[in-house]
Amino acid sequence: MDALIEITPTVWQLPFPVGHVYVVALPDDGYAVVDTGIPGSAPAILDALARLGGRPEQLRQIVLTHFHLDHMGSAADLAAATGARVLAGALDAPYIRGTAPEPTPVPTPMELTLHERVMADLAAAGTPPLRHAEVDVVLHDGDTLDGWGETVRVLHVPGHTPGGIALHLPASRLLFPGDIIATSPDGGRVVLGPFNVAREEAIASFRRLAALDDVDTVCVPHGVPLRTGARDVLAAATPEKHWL
Template sequence: MDLVEILPDQLHMLRFPIGQAYLWQDADGSLTLVDAGHATSAPTIEEAIRSLGHSPERLKAIVLTHCHRDHVGAANELAGRWGAQVLAHRLEAPVIRGEQPVPEPVLLDWEIPLYEHGLTVPEAPPTRVDREVEDGEVLPFGDGAVVVHSPGHTPGSIGIHLPRQGVLFTGDCVAGVGQVMLGVFNVDREQARASFRRLASLAPSVACFGHGDPLTKDTASILRTATTAEPILH
């Protein structure tokens, strides 16, 4: 895992071989994790927190952008060990808890080998969801983090917008792998496009993706342009 500073003393990315999570620190020292890596990554996440001079006991919340295994994996273990609250959208919560199956994406031909590669990380265990959130709900970190329902990748996918900080977490609706583009493996591609446009309209200064490098310069302009671009991966 690579630990990458995005905003000094506030925001770090934890990059795994597949996927990534983000650690936010508030001024009072409390920590929020946006997504939680795969099922065996809890010790690595704890080590990263300690390497920044924090105790994992400061982890107050784990916000899950959607139900996929590379985002949910370590949430249950971390929450159980340190008492953090797990949050997810109402539509995603039954899947995360293991009560409903993970929705199958409608894959384009060029996405099939990428999807099979992504399945090499272990399945996420059934994971508790302590708080089911809705679009527009304000969460107690980042001076008021706003839930942005962003369906398409999965029905209950969310972005998290920190308007006072100019930071946007897009989940897998948007990707930054080589280029900024619509994320892959969507259950409803057109719905995902509409969600991408909505997220881009927030005009953040920093955009953090589920896969790929964050944007920290010309972010609003790049996102706006990317909403109409086609990926070149295929």
């Protein structure tokens, strides 16, 4: 059984070897998830929902920060099992739907080595093939999400993918950054996420997120969530030097 880690009284992390999922309790007795892991992760997500006392039909929203395999991988299965709406950035929606060819990242040599290792591990684990998903709601910079009980700001953060998004909850001082921000294994250092389609854009997006005043908790998809001193750690980051 996968661990379920409480981040706040309404947010839990469901860790996976590649691409964590976050479960959010909504005030109407419903739930949302941020990202869905690799293909085949839907049963673990539904199990986590059950452990929180939720039923499949209580999953209202599936928010995808971007189109990569470890984020949208189980969206189609999860939507089919629950009836939840899928929300994603407008520019990434065609790739999630499978109506346009995915843009290719421009990896550094270190990133290329990491990518080859990750893909080999997924193949060895028998990861099912990707199923594309319908996007019910396309999101743009400045949009807000309904039904969360507080303001949830959508931030367009391109560079990792063309239409990547982050979610900023100012009242909770919490950020879902997508793959723009990752952390070291001990959570003490933040780095620019690898495998970017436009590195300079990704760095600019990183700087935008790092400059947010009202953030104490950063729910990263890769690494350990930042739960204390997030502003200082983000201010000390040097994304220009990562993965060179």
